[in-house]
Amino acid sequence: xxxxxxxxxxxxxxxxxxxxxxxxxxxxxxxxxxxxxxxxxxxxxxxxxxxxxxxxxxxxxxxxxxxxxxxxxxxxxxxxxxxxxxxxxxxxxxxxxxxxxxxxxxxxxxxxxxxxxxxxxxxxxxxxxxxxxxxxxxxxxxxxxxxxxxxxxxxxxxxxxxxxxxxxxxxxxxxxxxxxxxxxxxxxxxxxxxxxxxxxxxxxxxxxxxxxxxxxxxxxxxxxxxxxxxxxxxxxxxxxxxxxxxxxxxxxxxxxxxxxxxxxxxxxxxxxxxxxxxxxx
Amino acid sequence: xxxxxxxxxxxxxxxxxxxxxxxxxxxxxxxxxxxxxxxxxxxxxxxxxxxxxxxxxxxxxxxxxxxxxxxxxxxxxxxxxxxxxxxxxxxxxxxxxxxxxxxxxxxxxxxxxxxxxxxxxxxxxxxxxxxxxxxxxxxxxxxxxxxxxxxxxxxxxxxxxxxxxxxxxxxxxxxxxxxxxxxxxx
Numbered sequence: 001x002x003x004x005x006x007x008x009x010x011x012x013x014x015x016x017x018x019x020x021x022x023x024x025x026x027x028x029x030x031x032x033x034x035x036x037x038x039x040x041x042x043x044x045x046x047x048x049x050x051x052x053x054x055x056x057x058x059x060x061x062x063x064x065x066x067x068x069x070x071x072x073x074x075x076x077x078x079x080x081x082x083x084x085x086x087x088x089x090x091x092x093x094x095x096x097x098x099x100x101x102x103x104x105x106x107x108x109x110x111x112x113x114x115x116x117x118x119x120x121x122x123x124x125x126x127x128x129x130x131x132x133x134x135x136x137x138x139x140x141x142x143x144x145x146x147x148x149x150x151x152x153x154x155x156x157x158x159x160x161x162x163x164x165x166x167x168x169x170x171x172x173x174x175x176x177x178x179x180x181x182x183x184x185x186x187x188x189x190x191x192x193x194x195x196x197x198x199x200x201x202x203x204x205x206x207x208x209x210x211x212x213x214x215x216x217x218x219x220x221x222x223x224x225x226x227x228x229x230x231x232x233x234x235x236x237x238x239x240x241x242x243x244x245x246x247x248x249x250x251x252x253x254x255x256x257x258x259x260x261x262x263x264x265x266x267x268x269x270x271x272x273x274x275x276x277x278x279x280x281x
Numbered sequence: 282x283x284x285x286x287x288x289x290x291x292x293x294x295x296x297x298x299x300x301x302x303x304x305x306x307x308x309x310x311x312x313x314x315x316x317x318x319x320x321x322x323x324x325x326x327x328x329x330x331x332x333x334x335x336x337x338x339x340x341x342x343x344x345x346x347x348x349x350x351x352x353x354x355x356x357x358x359x360x361x362x363x364x365x366x367x368x369x370x371x372x373x374x375x376x377x378x379x380x381x382x383x384x385x386x387x388x389x390x391x392x393x394x395x396x397x398x399x400x401x402x403x404x405x406x407x408x409x410x411x412x413x414x415x416x417x418x419x420x421x422x423x424x425x426x427x428x429x430x431x432x433x434x435x436x437x438x439x440x441x442x443x444x445x446x447x448x449x450x451x452x453x454x455x456x457x458x459x460x461x462x463x464x465x466x467x
Contacts, residue, residue: 054408067346067356067409109346149361182384184406236462240405243457273407
């Protein structure tokens with residue numbers, strides 16, 4: 001068994017929280033630059049130029065790209081031959097501590113509160129943590145700070161199997177259309193299809209972790225992603241919703257088999273500040 | 282068109298602004314999100330004094346990130362305005378003349394903007410590091426317990442916004458989309 005210390009996990013997560021909020025990843029930057037050269041609306045091009053300039057300033061000054069530094073969403077791939085040692089913590093407590101430390105030391109906004117009293121928890125915890133057990137002796141930590149504006153525009157629906165692929169397409173187009181200017185377009189669309197009620201939402205979230213502009217490894221899903229992206233960009237919402245030809249940068253689908261009675265679909269929308277980063281310990 | 286305006290806003294300022302205009306704001310503006318709006322509206326309902334005079338003023342829907350040592354303010358981009366829709370007409374009744382945020386407003390708010398003469402400005406969402414550079418001075422004036430949702434007074438210089446809803450009932454979100462939408466495959 002390989003051993004790693006909890007303190008290492010805390011420090012890695014703290015750093016991950018900060019870096020993800022300061023540095024927009026290459027895939028997103030490339031996609032935004034491409035959109036800027038192709039955008040048809042002059043106002044849309046101005047907005048895309050602001051977005052790119054903002055990313056440059058954030059990286060240079062090491063300040064958050066967006067004041068909404070997100071809910072801390074953490075996906076773990078935990079190797080079966082890895083043992084965590086030292087201290088009384090468990091792995092989740094170490095992640096929480098890392099989030100606490102990262103958001104405090106990085107001057108990141110703490111955005112988590114009680115649902116009714118709206119009292120802020122003060123340290124951006126609890127983090128939302130999901131774990132896969134995998135072969136090997138490593139720990140992969142994928143971090144995705146998720147803003148509230150785009151999260152609020154997300155939707156889930158249990159379709160009837162008879163609605164089929166056309167029903168799925170209609171649902172995603174309607175969701176993006178009614179979201180309009182709210183989720184800070186150009187957006188990234190994460191879609192889950194299949195599984196069960198809770199699993200399909202997780203698939204949609206996981207789809208957002210994929211590199212922006214990447215193609216699905218399944219060729220049929222890759223075609224569907226491409227078709228939906230073109231369709232969404234015909235909606236005319238454009239950068240910041242002011243009208244234009246770039247409403248989405250990318251559509252990512254994750255699919256699983258589902259119950260014979262069901263056709264679950266989830267749409268998780270991400271803003272143009274599609275922050276995501278992973279590290280392996 | 283491009284305009285530079287200074288707060289407090291006059292009727293003349295508002296009359297010349299139309300959707301799609303690029304505006305640079307100078308002077309003092311105030312921040313408030315839903316939690317602060319709720320408290321302001323309760324004060325109005327109880328006929329009590331507000332923590333600041335709304336006459337001719339602009340409210341910016343923002344919950345800034347904490348300032349790093351040496352910074353005036355942390356990243357400070359707009360939040361979704363729709364959450365303020367239920368409160369905005371009551372503030373217009375007390376003299377509010379401008380709102381800065383992102384995302385569409387309800388029909389009721391658009392109607393209120395027409396009758397009270399108030400403009401809704403869109404700031405680009407997700408560019409908080411860039412927008413923070415236009416904020417030169419900050420002071421908390423109310424509801425410090427709300428943290429990032431407290432009411433701040435901001436001194437801004439050439440704060441860049443676009444007119445989304447003017448006093449004539451026009452809506453840039455609707456007009457912009459109409460101009461670029463294509464009949465798709467579905």
